[in-house]
Amino acid sequence: MALPITHVIFDVDGLLLDSERLYDIINDSIMKEYGKTLSTDVKRKIMGKKETEVAKILIDEFELPITTEEFLQEDRKQQAVLLPNVELLPGAEKLVRHLHRHGVPIAVATGSSKRSMGLKTTRHKDLFDLFHHFVYSSDDPEVTCSKPAPDCFLLAARRFPDNPDSNRCLVLEDACNGVMAAHAAGMQCVWVPDPTQPQDGYREKATLTLDSLLQFKPEQFGLPPYDSEDGR
Structure with missing residues (x-):
């Protein structure tokens, strides 16, 4: 009540x-570089998290061969294009x-x-x-x-x-x-x-x-x- x-x-x-839709586009793009697909369950895990935590979760879940900083660099590059719109x-x-x-x-x-x-x-x-x-x-x-x-x-x-x-x-x-x-x-x-x-x-x-x-x-x-x- x-x-x-x-x-x-x-x-x-x-x-x-x-903006969640745009974050999905960005994360999907990064995942595809490594032949991975972002699942609905993982999307639920990362919603509302700090940016560094999102990167760590995705790297760990999909065993990506990159560092957190490398993930964030690519993430921020794509954000600069998509988020202002x-x-x-x-x-x-x-x-x-x-x-x-x-x-x-x-x-x-x-x-x-x-x-x-x-x-x-x-x-x-x-x-x-x-x-x-x-x-x-x-x-x-x-x-x-x-x-x-x-x-x-x-x-x-x-x-x-x-x-x-x-x-x-x-x-x-x-x-x-x-x-x-x-x-x-x-x-x-x-x-x-x-x-x-x-x-x-x-x-x-x-x-x-x-x-x-x-x-x-x-x-x-x-x-x-x-x-x-x-x-x-």
Whole structure:
């Protein structure tokens, strides 16, 4: 059952931005160089992870004859081409602008680095400027463990000026690892799962599961409802 909250923490890839699809293209490209195919199960494992952890998981899972740094070099080269063109997902801009307009504190907690976020937000800087702060798990020394550990969400909450209790925070996520992290942090979670990923074993950890952010109703969590001024 949804309970009233005061602060909202957003994931980015696959929730606000259609970037998971681009990461799949990049990882598939690297895998093909070594005659490997990226499976759905492995994709689930790497969603929400730090960039170095993604590289290590893929190298280990597929026994790739390269170092983590070599993987990341190729990964970043392809990111520089693809990520600046990423599109917003349906309902993302409407929700972020609505919450900001109504004074609801919002932050981002992502497995990405500040560098990759800069690429992904090239066309959307005005929207991402509305967030109070960002936790970049790949860069932040205070994030000891990435999702499904709760570190990034707990840190995001602490960095709000009023340091809200976990039970006053709502997490919005697309990844299984993110749902588990929010649950471990003691926060409610709205899950918008990637339809290609398995959902068994995770739905009970989420407060609410939606097909799209377009279905999200802020008033279910005690937030101001949408009004006629909200855009797309």
